[in-house]
Amino acid sequence: MEEQSFFDKMMINLRSTCKYYTGYPKDLGPSRVIHFTSEREFIHLLHQGHPVIVAFTIKSNYTKHLDKVLEEAAAEFYPQIKFMRVECPKYIGFCMTRQKKDYPFIEMFHSPEQTNNQGRAADPNVTKYAVKVLPYNFDVSTYGFREFFKRHNIQASDNK
Numbered sequence: 001m002e003e004q005s006f007f008d009k010m011m012i013n014l015r016s017t018c019k020y021y022t023g024y025p026k027d028l029g030p031s032r033v034i035h036f037t038s039e040r041e042f043i044h045l046l047h048q049g050h051p052v053i054v055a056f057t058i059k060s061n062y063t064k065h066l067d068k069v070l071e072e073a074a075a076e077f078y079p080q081i082k083f084m085r086v087e088c089p090k091y092i093g094f095c096m097t098r099q100k101k102d103y104p105f106i107e108m109f110h111s112p113e114q115t116n117n118q119g120r121a122a123d124p125n126v127t128k129y130a131v132k133v134l135p136y137n138f139d140v141s142t143y144g145f146r147e148f149f150k151r152h153n154i155q156a157s158d159n160k
Contacts, residue, residue: 032074033067036086039094045082046131051110051154052082053136053145056095058103059087066104066140073145077156081149106136110154 004012036042036054045052055070057063067085074083088095088103098107111132134152138144149156 028071028075031071032078032083033070034082034084036084036091036094042084042094043129045084046109048082050080050082051108052084053106053108054084054086055104055106056086056088056098056100058089060104063104069140069142073142076142077145077149080156081154106140108134108136108148108152110134 034045042052042054053070053073055066057066070083070085077083086094095103098105109131113130136148138148138151146156
């Protein structure tokens with residue numbers, strides 16, 4: 001095999017250190033975005049104690065961009081914050097409970113707590129929980145998510 005020229009070595013080093021700035025494809029590893037399959041799975045995810053960013057989507061050109069942003073953000077903030085994508089045409093009931101008409105939209109769910117007033121429950125095995133929900137209204141980018149987490153005092157990294 002031929003030895004690489006100085007220029008080739010320099011370009012390889014530049015690409016490996018400047019991927020973020022050059023737009024060169026990032027190696028994000030396996031996908032960290034969780035695809036919604038049931039409300040039970042969603043509740044189980046909430047009870048793990050981490051905030052969950054949920055993107056409610058429909059099929060559109062913008063969704064392709066949103067998927068890339070979610071992949072990058074999920075890779076950066078894993079495991080402190082979980083990212084989930086809900087395809088609203090498949091899971092209409094779950095999306096309609098959010099009472100929004102404009103898609104796609106993003107919300108953050110966190111801090112599930114058992115409610116004091118269980119009300120009239122048909123089944124005594126059913127437990128009601130209250131979950132804090134914050135609408136996401138920042139720039140749809142990894143930077144936007146970072147600023148959103150700062151604004152709402154959510155620890156998004158291992159730094160202590």
